[in-house]
Amino acid sequence: MHRWKLRAWIFVSGGKSRWVSSEGCRVTEVRTVDHVVIGLGGLGAGAAYWLAKLGQDAGRNEVIVGLEQFELGHDKGASHDHSRIIRHSYHTPEYVKLASEAYETWDAIAAEAGEELVVRTGGIDIFPEGSVIPISDYTSSLEANNIPFEVLDSHETMSRFPQFVVESGVQVLFQKDTGIAPASKGTDAHHRLAAARGVELRAGVSVNRIESDGVGGLAVVTDDCTYQTGSVIICADGWTNELLEPLGVHIPLEVTREQVVYYPSTPQALSKFAIGSFPVWIWMDDPSYYGFPIYGDMGAVKAAEDVGGQPTTARTRSFDTDEGALERLTDFLGHTIPDMLGDVKPRVKTCLYTLTRDRDFVLDTVPGHPGLQVGLGSAHGFKFASWFGRALAERAVFGTTRSNVVPFRFDRPAITDPSYKANYMQ
Template sequence: MKDSYTHVVLGLGGLGSAACYWLSRRAGTDVLGIEQFELGHGRGESQDHSRIIRKTYHTVPYVRFAEQAYEAWGTVEEDSGEQLVLKTGELNFWPPKTTLDEAAYNESMAACGVPYDILDAAELRRRFPQFRFDGDIHAVYQPDGGLVGAIKANEAHRRLALRNGATLLDNMPVKQIRPVNGGYEISAGGRIFSAEKIVVAGGPWTNRLLAHFGLELPLKVTHEQVTYVDSPHLQEFSPDRFPVWIWMIHDNYYGFPVYGAAGVKIAKDRFSPTDTDSRGFDPDAGNERDVLRFLEDHIPRAAGPVLYTKTCLLTHTPDADFVLDRIPGHPNCVCAVGATHAFKFASVIGRTLSELLIDGQTPADISAFRFDRAALSLPGVWNLPES
């Protein structure tokens, strides 16, 4: 096994696995991916059956990037021969009191030619009788929304990277990164590797890796969870009958049809700060009660006993925007932070990282994701509710 590579990717979760795949399409055996835990571990952010994919975003650049995400996933599906994106349609419920700007979402979609329907309570009941809401609730339906099979997608990215000649190593925690002769020396898992270019895709462990570059981002890591419910009416919640949905407030509820497990999936953001090393894996009983109550009140035929509740981590930036940029002072190194909502973009983020390193530029508009933006340098700009 060689110890010198052009491209080294640190972290093989959703974003790092995607970066390995897209780099390997062009660089083949000159790609090394390093993961501190075992491949497919459940300690991070992206290892579950499903993640929402959608075009409903609050700015034109995000909508455009979302459209590119569908294109990137299509390439992976064609390359793997496996369906990864399942369009179910997406419902965004807008309560009278919300912390979000509905007009910004609808105007951004309209500017990009993304179709959507605004459904009043009566039309909502007619088209989606599974939901029960008062007359003061309306919803926006976007037919391209759906889910990405997260576990399947991660495995596909890694499998294809290996097929293209990349080397992927797990259980290799990084101990040191230092500049050497215009490149970098990486000490990981008791071995020394040399790299010309580096991708930092550490998720909740990003700052631990950036410390080797003398940098720290104002990130917060929270302990979240999702619950699968064993409804007695699962056939009514199959992907062809039940869309993904989001309750459009900051600390939102959101849910999925039956996919990957024999239950309806529902979650409510907790925003509970945690430490990446000492976090526990026990579910929060209060959050579990909240989501079950929401089902009983608003999706009653989905209600039933808990199948299981799964915990995960999320990494937040102060403005909830990604970090996707070159590392300051290190033009041959790039970093990606998903800011809690990146999995739908995972493949296009991987493609963008590969373009930055191989081509020196990317056609994607990533101007809002730079290291030098105000939200990453000014104190007290947090958009995250305190727990």
């Protein structure tokens, strides 16, 4: 069985957060703790923080351990790089409501961390004539939640955003609060705040298996320790089934290797793509593309194809550039945002998508294993990372959450019906 590899480091708080070498538990030690979080990327980091905050706010002094198989902030999964899209615009009223809660939780983290996290840039969803994704799903869902928006035609779009070249018949949804959720910065904020609240974050620790007695008794077994607990949260993304299958549980998932591309340009052209001049954007068709204004110190404009990569596994994925995908994206940009392309070779970063067949989240207790929860973002979850953390923590601490998580249960057709046909376009 594959195992999460061991390297003993602990992230601690004590005046100033720092890394210290540690042997962790002794080889045969058994510890009893209140909660264990497995996977400390975006969602798991959020869960670790919110477990501590909610418990402390309720007057509890709980022992919380977070386990990460790689180093904190690693680039092997789906939570690295510097930017993700955050938006109210979604295809169902339920997601729009959850997006509002996502903004709320990120703002709470920013306030405690004392730094700006979400950057509101304004954003456009571009629906070409005959697109496979209907604009009506988005407008009706926004209206149901009283979220303001505008619908622009092609002329209005190119007048407001002259960087774009779009054909007549295109409809464009503009929403002013669309923006950037900072991936690495946001995850690091959750790590720091969790550690400051006393959470033990152990990086480089292999989880060999999870043991369950089926009535709420759980054990997380690593090379150097067994953690006995009544609460385990798995946020392991592409590695999720490695932990579930020994318990007789399997989620139908497809893992794909994706890439984002940074297109450098001249200083004169880059000014066209600054925040305030250029929006976050999504091309709502198949294939689907998306991109950002210049953010941070990258000096380049970021764009990508959504679900454009090849199937892989979390253990065997490649970090090499997919030249075919790069050519498709570059050709699309050449027609639609031509000033993005310069003479300098673009830089490519890779990541993983872990997709459910309906592309909805998983946020539920594992059937037959009380106390064991899974949080999985289905390749659009980072904008919801802090919301995921709060919802998972509320369920662990209080037994329920304020949020509607019914659509993300295990007992839905996309997980239980073998004949369910995958659809990733929403």
